[in-house]
Amino acid sequence: MNSIKSTSIDWDNLINELTEIDIIRDPVQIAKLSLDYYHFSPVLRDTLQDKRADLVVRPNSEAQVLQVARTCVKYKIPLTVRGAGTGNYGQCIPLYGGIVLDTTAMNKINSIEPGIARVEPGVKMAAFDKQAREIGWELRMAPSTYRTATIGGFIGGGSVGMGSIEYGQLRDRGNLLAVRVVTLEDEPRVIELRGDRVQTVNHAYGTNGIITELEIPLAPAYPWAETIVVFDEFMNAAKFGQALCDSDGLVKKLVSIHADPIPTYFNAIAHFIPDGKHCAILMVAEFCLEPFRDLVAEYGGQITYHKNAKEASKGTSLLEFTWNHTTLHARNVDSNLTYLQTFFFDLERVEHLYRHFGDEVMMHLEFLRVQGKAIPAGLQLVRYTNKERLNEIIRYHEERGALIANPHTYILEDGGRKTIEPEQLEFKQKMDPYGLMNPGKMRAYFEK
Amino acid sequence: MNSIKSTSIDWDNLINELTEIDIIRDPVQIAKLSLDYYHFSPVLRDTLQDKRADLVVRPNSEAQVLQVARTCVKYKIPLTVRGAGTGNYGQCIPLYGGIVLDTTAMNKINSIEPGIARVEPGVKMAAFDKQAREIGWELRMAPSTYRTATIGGFIGGGSVGMGSIEYGQLRDRGNLLAVRVVTLEDEPRVIELRGDRVQTVNHAYGTNGIITELEIPLAPAYPWAETIVVFDEFMNAAKFGQALCDSDGLVKKLVSIHADPIPTYFNAIAHFIPDGKHCAILMVAEFCLEPFRDLVAEYGGQITYHKNAKEASKGTSLLEFTWNHTTLHARNVDSNLTYLQTFFFDLERVEHLYRHFGDEVMMHLEFLRVQGKAIPAGLQLVRYTNKERLNEIIRYHEERGALIANPHTYILEDGGRKTIEPEQLEFKQKMDPYGLMNPGKMRAYFEK
Numbered sequence: 001m002n003s004i005k006s007t008s009i010d011w012d013n014l015i016n017e018l019t020e021i022d023i024i025r026d027p028v029q030i031a032k033l034s035l036d037y038y039h040f041s042p043v044l045r046d047t048l049q050d051k052r053a054d055l056v057v058r059p060n061s062e063a064q065v066l067q068v069a070r071t072c073v074k075y076k077i078p079l080t081v082r083g084a085g086t087g088n089y090g091q092c093i094p095l096y097g098g099i100v101l102d103t104t105a106m107n108k109i110n111s112i113e114p115g116i117a118r119v120e121p122g123v124k125m126a127a128f129d130k131q132a133r134e135i136g137w138e139l140r141m142a143p144s145t146y147r148t149a150t151i152g153g154f155i156g157g158g159s160v161g162m163g164s165i166e167y168g169q170l171r172d173r174g175n176l177l178a179v180r181v182v183t184l185e186d187e188p189r190v191i192e193l194r195g196d197r198v199q200t201v202n203h204a205y206g207t208n209g210i211i212t213e214l215e216i217p218l219a220p221a222y223p224w225a226e227t228i229v230v231f232d233e234f235m236n237a238a239k240f241g242q243a244l245c246d247s248d249g250l251v252k253k254l255v256s257i258h259a260d261p262i263p264t265y266f267n268a269i270a271h272f273i274p275d276g277k278h279c280a281i282l283m284v285a286e287f288c289l290e291p292f293r294d295l296v297a298e299y300g301g302q303i304t305y306h307k308n309a310k311e312a313s314k315g316t317s318l319l320e321f322t323w324n325h326t327t328l329h330a331r332n333v334d335s336n337l338t339y340l341q342t343f344f345f346d347l348e349r350v351e352h353l354y355r356h357f358g359d360e361v362m363m364h365l366e367f368l369r370v371q372g373k374a375i376p377a378g379l380q381l382v383r384y385t386n387k388e389r390l391n392e393i394i395r396y397h398e399e400r401g402a403l404i405a406n407p408h409t410y411i412l413e414d415g416g417r418k419t420i421e422p423e424q425l426e427f428k429q430k431m432d433p434y435g436l437m438n439p440g441k442m443r444a445y446f447e448k
Numbered sequence: 449m450n451s452i453k454s455t456s457i458d459w460d461n462l463i464n465e466l467t468e469i470d471i472i473r474d475p476v477q478i479a480k481l482s483l484d485y486y487h488f489s490p491v492l493r494d495t496l497q498d499k500r501a502d503l504v505v506r507p508n509s510e511a512q513v514l515q516v517a518r519t520c521v522k523y524k525i526p527l528t529v530r531g532a533g534t535g536n537y538g539q540c541i542p543l544y545g546g547i548v549l550d551t552t553a554m555n556k557i558n559s560i561e562p563g564i565a566r567v568e569p570g571v572k573m574a575a576f577d578k579q580a581r582e583i584g585w586e587l588r589m590a591p592s593t594y595r596t597a598t599i600g601g602f603i604g605g606g607s608v609g610m611g612s613i614e615y616g617q618l619r620d621r622g623n624l625l626a627v628r629v630v631t632l633e634d635e636p637r638v639i640e641l642r643g644d645r646v647q648t649v650n651h652a653y654g655t656n657g658i659i660t661e662l663e664i665p666l667a668p669a670y671p672w673a674e675t676i677v678v679f680d681e682f683m684n685a686a687k688f689g690q691a692l693c694d695s696d697g698l699v700k701k702l703v704s705i706h707a708d709p710i711p712t713y714f715n716a717i718a719h720f721i722p723d724g725k726h727c728a729i730l731m732v733a734e735f736c737l738e739p740f741r742d743l744v745a746e747y748g749g750q751i752t753y754h755k756n757a758k759e760a761s762k763g764t765s766l767l768e769f770t771w772n773h774t775t776l777h778a779r780n781v782d783s784n785l786t787y788l789q790t791f792f793f794d795l796e797r798v799e800h801l802y803r804h805f806g807d808e809v810m811m812h813l814e815f816l817r818v819q820g821k822a823i824p825a826g827l828q829l830v831r832y833t834n835k836e837r838l839n840e841i842i843r844y845h846e847e848r849g850a851l852i853a854n855p856h857t858y859i860l861e862d863g864g865r866k867t868i869e870p871e872q873l874e875f876k877q878k879m880d881p882y883g884l885m886n887p888g889k890m891r892a893y894f895e896k
Contacts, residue, residue: 115670115735136584136668140697167696174697174739196742217697217735220668222563246820248615249588249622249665287563287665291622294644372694372822 009075011055017071021064022105024056033082033100038090040327042338042384043408048090053080053100060105062182062190062212068101069188069210072436079184080438081206083122083153086145088324090410091157091205095440101210103152112137115218116177121152121211129221137218140167140175144325146317152211155179159203159405159416160377162254162283162319163219164368165245176202177217181209183431200427205412207442208428222285223309224253226318227292228269229301230277234259234354237278238347238365238376240299244282245367245374250292251285255374256322259354259363262381265330266321272305279304281318323379326364330381338384339364340394341416343403344376352400359383361393413443420444457523459502465519469512470553472504481530481548486538488775490786490832491856496538501528501548508553510630510638510660516549517636517658520884527632528886529654531570531601534593536772538858539605539653543888549658551600560585563666564625569600569659577669585666588615588623592773594765600659603627607651607853607864608825610702610731610767611667612816613693624650625665629657631879648875653860655890656876670733671757672701674766675740676717677749678725682707682802685726686795686813686824688747692730693815693822698740699733703822704770707802707811710829713778714769720753727752729766771827774812778829786832787812788842789864791851792824801845807831809841861891868892 015023024030033056038044054077059065072079078098085092094100106120112132119128126147129138141163143149154161155176160169167175178194179201190212193201201209231237234257241257244250257280263273273279280301284292286309296303305318312318321329327339340361344350354363362381367374382393394404405416413420425444431437440446463471472478481504486492507513520527526546533540542548554568560580567576574595577586589611591597602609603624608617615623626642627649638660641649649657679685682705689705692698705728711721721727728749732740734757744751753766760766769777775787788809792798802811810829815822830841842852853864861868873892879885888894 115733169696172697173695173743174699174736177735177738195738247621248617248817248820249620251622285563287625288622290625290643295621369696372696374820 009054009077014071014075015055018057018067021067022058022060024058024102030056033085033102034094036082036085036087036090036092038088038093038410040088040324040331040338041408043387043390044090044410048093048410051093051095052097053094054097056100056102058102058105062180065101065106065182065210065212066188066190068099069182069184072099073184073186073188073434076434076436078439079210079436081156081210083150083156084124084145084148086143086149086153087157089157089407089415091441092153092438093410094438095410098436103150103211106212110213112218116215117218118213118215119151120213121150121155123151125149125151125154132218133221136221138221139163140217140219141170144319144323146319151214151216155202155214156204156206156211160368161323165252165255165374166369167219168369171199171202174217176214178215179211180213181211181431183209184436185431185433200424203417204424205438205441207412207438207445208424208431209437222251222253223287224283224312225286225289225309226305226307226312227282227284227303228272228305228318229280229282229296230273230304231279231299231301232277234278234363235347235351236299237280237301238350240296240301241280241365241367242347242374242376243299244292244295247295250288250295252283252288254281254283254319254322255367256281256326257363257365258326262326262330262362262364265333267329268316269305269318269321274304281322283318323366327379327381336384338382338390339407340378340380340382340397341405341407342378342380342397343370343405344378345401345403347376349400349402350376350378353397353402356396357393410441411443412441457502457525462519462523463503466505466515469515470506470508472506478504481533481550482542484530484533484535484538484540485772486536486541486858488536488772488779488786489856491835491838492538492858496541496858499541499543500545501542502545504548504550506550506553510628513549513554513630513658513660514636514638516547517630517632520547521632521634521636521882524882524884526887527658527884529604529658531598531604532572532593532596534591534597534601535605537605537855537863539889540601540886541858542886543858546884551598551659554660558661560666564663565666566661566663567599568661569598569603571599573597573599573602580666581669584669586669587611588665588667589618592767592771594767599662599664603650603662604652604654604659608816609771613700613703613822614817615667616817619647619650622665624662626663627659628661629659629879631657632884633879633881648872651865652872653886653889655860655886655893656872656879657885670699670701671735672731672760673734673737673757674753674755674760675730675732675751676720676753676766677728677730677744678721678752679727679747679749680725682726682811683795683799684747685728685749686798688744688749689728689813689815690795690822690824691747692740692743695743698736698743700731700736702729702731702767702770703815704729704774705811705813706774710774710778710810710812713781715777716764717753717766717769722752729770731766771814775827775829784832786830786838787855788826788828788830788845789853789855790826790828790845791818791853792826793849793851795824797848797850798824798826800848801850804844805841858889859891860889
């Protein structure tokens, strides 16, 4: 691994080189802007809680980003990019200090056309959708942190979310059309990657370029009704979820299944889920509701909460009880809880694991499309005891054919992105010859 | 089976009861309006070519349909409903004479709203789309006879088409929201079926009610580019087709794969497909074209024809070389050709059958979604020798796990709809107590 140091920098002097750029030096602010939701993981909490940037910069243009890049190369300063910091794996936590580049001031929507938009990385997702919906479009997918998360942050550190039941994963061809990135070469420059070449930057934790603009595909903006359906048996809820996903005539955006006692953690909506029941939290296109209700009846479900699209757009969206917001609410009640991220692939495996772990691993499924097929994935809640037991639970899943995208690591390859292709490593080496970009996150690089 | 006769009717007298309704008695017109594209099948051709209605009526309102229904019940006259007559299984050919009810004058679009429309059955599909696209919507699916076919005819006699790669089959929950039908009870009346109850009328060949209005779901109207991609190996074309369907980030409407020598039958576009090559005929959303081209490159395909959505909307759509238009063009060149309709379910089966039959059964695949998964189905072209050999070919497919929706029969159950559920038969008996509706088509009824 390249040796990284930022201790011998004369920061006062350096700041003078970054004229006109918003710079944050207040330690409280720096602490806040150095971290993310890494504390969902007790493993990451212990490792990462003390990590701090020396300085946070908040450029508002590509020209300013270039200026920061030049400075980092000149002084060989580590550079870690962050959006709103809503990630959970310490993606944007600077392991070796240096500069954190906060993208939230780069929040211009450059264009929104039918099917395609170009945006700066710091554009907030919900704010974008508000504007896109005016012409009948919206983001294809978004995480449960939709209200605060940035588009660039989601591309750099995310992978799936609501909408994935239709459009699959961010890494799927077509879900990111182009990115402009600033390099950390001797002469930093801007390059635009299009087509398959975007994959080098997609979900790379900002290890190989600073994203300054994104071209993203859009989805038609349906009026999404929000609904909770409750079931007596967990597996009926799970089977209903699969059937809804497999119903090609029903348009949906979110199919989230929660085993008892998870709903008891949802203070704001718990009263819609009777004690001991399991629930499905759903977003379905309004004009599909009549046939949707026939499906609910077929699986013996009971609708206990329903808002049409207009009502749903006013209050808190049910989205904020799904994906990793489920974990957030549960941890607000019991901070001993942590979670896993699992591709189960089929319901037989779900059932086995559900029965095997009982209350220790509470089943939370999110359906998404993988290679054309809706599969159950999930973010189960785990009653944490220690690291060894957590690894044992992970091993048991893997031995039974489940794929764990381990959220208890900040290493790219040990999480969801199991391998770094040679082209990506080559790209990294070219774009970042001094290994300054988010150092310590890409194993293929630091072990090369 | 109920005895059906219409020979003893005094037609002149009867016509006087049908005042104000457009009535066709010219034998040439009656012959034309008694038939469909049954002659695609040499088996059906021999059986059906002499079948004629005694009279064709063309009502222009539900009130007029009720009047026809009353007359049919009063005189116990067989009644067969037709749209544009673009079916291929003799669905609308009157086996026992009587009255053919032509719905083409019932062509009012009652409402088009985002996601939902209400139409009379005789509305032509392409004409409907022209209007729906003004507010950004279109039909979810349509057959290759899209320009002339009626919406009611498609619901009554069709099942899949372009768009099925997204929305599945017409029978799938959500693809038909409601139907109004006129019954042939002693006192004919109008009933509206909603939700799952529509399935009694869906693809029932008009055996249990005369559709007078339909409520249908719509799809967002994307700008559809039309493209031909050619391949050296058929199986590469087939695998490319499956991969395109399974690419959740690419939005598509039509994925049609043709083995050599099928493209040689396409006079108007044959020059885009070099000799000996196999081709994919595709409709892809315009804003997905860049990642789409990466997929083409991955499978070694070559794009030889491309029209953007605007250009494509002007000339003949590539749709008219796919689904059963493939058969139409091939038969225009060689009338000895006929076809099959097959669900292969996977590409291993496709490959086996492709190699097994060689030139006798030319492979034509259409991808569609079945229970959430894109599968290869097809309308292979068959070099016809005799009925026994045709049945042998069908048997060979079935023994290897392919499902044949036999297009060489006019019997509902022997074609795609393998079983008639008890509820549907019960509904038929109630709606049509005298067995007047399209008699001879529903085995469950006439063998009861």
